[in-house]
Amino acid sequence: MTETTETTGTSATTGGRRAGSWRTIDLLVTVLIGAAFGVAFLGYGQLYTLIGPLTSAFKPAEGLLMGIWFLPAMVAMLLVRKPGAALLAEMIAAVLSMLLGSQWGWGTAMSGLVQGMGVELAFLLTAYRRFTLPVAMLGGVIAAAVEWLYEKFSYYQDMAWSASFLMLAMCLISGAVLCGLLGWAASRALVATGAVDTLAAGREHSRAAAV
Template identity: 45%
Template sequence: MSNPHTNPITKPDDINPGATQPAAVDQTSPVTQRGWRVVDIVVAAVLGVAIGLVFWIWNSIGGALFGTLDAITPGVGGLVVGPWLLGGVLGGLIIRRPGAALLVELVAAIVSAAIGNQWGWSTVVSGLFQGLGAELVFLAFLYRRFTLPVAALAGAAAGAGAWLNEFIFFGNRAKSAVFNLTYLGCLLVSGAVLAGALGWALTRALAASGALNRFAAGREHRARV
């Protein structure tokens, strides 16, 4: 039996009919939830393998272009490195979880090395440095901003990671300052354009196709249209 002295439950609308109710929080947003979902892990793996195949194709094309440009002006070969930096940018833009940029670039490098390339398993170390460069940019923005400028910065940072790896492990520190500065500048430009801007455009295209409906990038696209 109910207590006759107990006041009925009052609804918020009864207290202030004109009050505006707070909008529901999207619990899947990278701002509110940083944990990895099963779909994030699966997509990271698939994305890493797919980009690893892109790397494998670009190994021959990009390797030849790199050699040609470097023969003309040492260091300018860095202008064609961008496609090898794409994994970190795409991983960060699509999955939007801590570690996604690093993981996707690393998986792609492992796939490229496993299939076979001219650099062997040193490719994995390169992937580690490149992925870490992109990851640090997304971290700097607390995994909350995924605009074109941020993507370009992530691509450029991946290029800086590639430069640092080769400076330490591939003997570039024994080369001239002019070479190293030229190479770094070309890597930054290539990373910003061929990894950053291209990765951003690819993410938007995938979102428009509906492939990213379970991700924030897909929700953002639906909100725009």
């Protein structure tokens, strides 16, 4: 029997199961992550309303808040480490938030799709072999870029391109820090508690600690 390390992403099997295959626990945790963030996003969405008077004078500043929206995708991918985990968690969070009354309606689901795909792409580029901080930050940046593009033509058609590019810069910073860095730190903190030892990230941590 051969064992595959989750960080190398090789195609060997462990206990007769392919390394990239989903287990029930992987699916359950991904769904729970998405659901938890979906509820939390209702409160976060209200922040936009509260700071509306401030950002109305400088709309690009809203970009600094963007990275938080990608966290379900990032946390799920860093813990579960399966192709599709980021997209699934983000879509669950977005759809649940929409059903609970998000002010952006169906646009919430579209954003979830775009954001989840953006995070997913960063790990796809490594063939799902690397789950490091740089890759996580890249995921946040890609998600921010594609979400900015979607919002530019959906919500900000009248915004001048100079202001739009300034918003893009702020979105990229937010994606790298609030999604990439914060998501990576949150996942590492969860792993350290031992609460996710059954997941890929937890098993890797246990192997490293045993060396």
